[in-house]
Amino acid sequence: MSTDKITFLMNWHATPYHAPVYLAQKQGYFANEGISVALLEPNDPSDVTEIIGSGRVDMGFKAMIHTLAAKARGFPVTSIGSLLDEPFTGVVYLTSSGITTDFRTLRGKRIGYVGEFGKIQIDELTRHYGMTPADYTAVRCGMNVSKAIISGEIDAGIGLENVQMVELEEWLVSQHRPRSDVKMLRIDELAELGCCCFCSILYIGNDAFIKANPDKVAKFMKAVKRATEDVLTDPLGMFERYIDIKPQMASAVNRKIFERSFAYFSRDLKNVPRDWNKVTAYGKRLGVLPEGYEPNYTNEFLQGWDLAKDSADPIGDQKRMAALQELVKEQGGFRRIDDGEKVGVVGVAA
């Protein structure tokens, strides 16, 4: 017997920034739309595009660079919306490692990466800094980059500002060391990309599934849009609900990760064409996309709400975001750069 359940595979174990999909399930928003969804989690994030691209699973989350590369490699997927816009991503290190803001201090170091693309990105960067891939040791870490830095297995590793940096900051606090001992060499800055959009986390779908089920896809996106609005309006209340679903979210570090992810949530779930063009060009430069490759995204399933105009000042936005995240690191709370002229604060955890 076939099933009408939509299968949806996370890009990672359940994580604070996944809140909208788990809440869409828990709040009954999928059911309200008349769809049934099974949420699945991977043991290895590197399996995700292959499993979705081959049609074994219908939909899921994945970063932009992986989404582009998947289709180029014969695993046809398309992004149908954005979960997180441009989370800062880079080489995360402790100051005690001897690494500095100078990329060349990575020489001789052991650098952890998740699956494959982090290594491709670092390898490509070595050329711009008079080095070769043989100048550092790459260590595949899967989902355990922070753990490997803490254990000393690696000197630095690729991670997100709102996840791995937070894990390391909270570990530092437990060691009576300042949070400022963890730093990031941002890949977008090193590679002069002008955005951290290669790591934007997207809603993706298998191409054949999308073509055969446009209504289901639109209903899915409507349900997660509703849950996203809930999160943006009442982050503390919604995080408590998320803890009901996933008790491990109650940890101090997961609460911090949720705060630090808050500013990155896409409000309208829009795929940003400018970002896609930049990352497509970057993918060609990395050698993972052929010349002439057309980016694989669509906004056609975002129906029933307005999509924001493209920002007139994306570089300025990025600077504001960096300052905002420093503020959240210091003071906590739920803040976004799109909340008005000045930084808006929705609520600050006691």
Add this chain to the structure above:
Amino acid sequence: MSTDKITFLMNWHATPYHAPVYLAQKQGYFANEGISVALLEPNDPSDVTEIIGSGRVDMGFKAMIHTLAAKARGFPVTSIGSLLDEPFTGVVYLTSSGITTDFRTLRGKRIGYVGEFGKIQIDELTRHYGMTPADYTAVRCGMNVSKAIISGEIDAGIGLENVQMVELEEWLVSQHRPRSDVKMLRIDELAELGCCCFCSILYIGNDAFIKANPDKVAKFMKAVKRATEDVLTDPLGMFERYIDIKPQMASAVNRKIFERSFAYFSRDLKNVPRDWNKVTAYGKRLGVLPEGYEPNYTNEFLQGWDLAKDSADPIGDQKRMAALQELVKEQGGFRRIDDGEKVGVVGVAA
């Protein structure tokens, strides 16, 4: 493009007793057999048989009663081996709830269950004790039965001796209360089944997948058999490896769950015909299997090692197991009833 990866879906979030499959992956045993496996975890355990039975995922773990019912409902799956033999399962409660060894003390109580079958089992039991399903309040809890007991949302809930009871025991210790304040009304005893095999955790596969890929299935089972042997020979060392894969296993409660699961691991992975016959009869009694239903298991993929003879004294084994688990609860360590004339101790955690 299709994928040759075998997809394998857990019955639960990653849990100490899943060690053999994660270790088979980490130790390279799947790769040694020439197969590639993607391990997946569900958000809702109730999705598992539908997703495997409909062929969306190839293989997975599920309890015997669910495996039987899945095929009867049109989601064709077959058990190809056993992970855990007869873990004690029942209504778990704190003595402070007012519940006693008398089933009738459940009257008026709120009883949590995972998905569906726990409720069917309790409903059926009410008839044997002069009650009706209306005499208690059923509360669906998914994977959060222990949490709901702790929060007071429910008075008792269905769980395993080696998982939910341990979670509650360790919570009691944190409250300066004795571990003995958590008790279980064993369903096998209440229902006079003569075994706790309805909850034996099995390796299952989609029927069409098994038919089309007998070699892959046999290789998969060979790899997990090898990892099972590692676990039984060196439980402490293998658990440390499991922690490398899943850092959350390092918690005190997960270490205890692993100790308490150790005795239940099937050494030869055999489906035990006597158990299947008993549970098939029980499924008919529960009304979830039609008359004439034939149990859906096979041992044909367990190739290259000897399968143990059926125990001559299964009731005696169960008594020995109950005594053994009490000992492990008090003293810790890794003990099994098949280690010789007297209780064998592989190693005791410091």
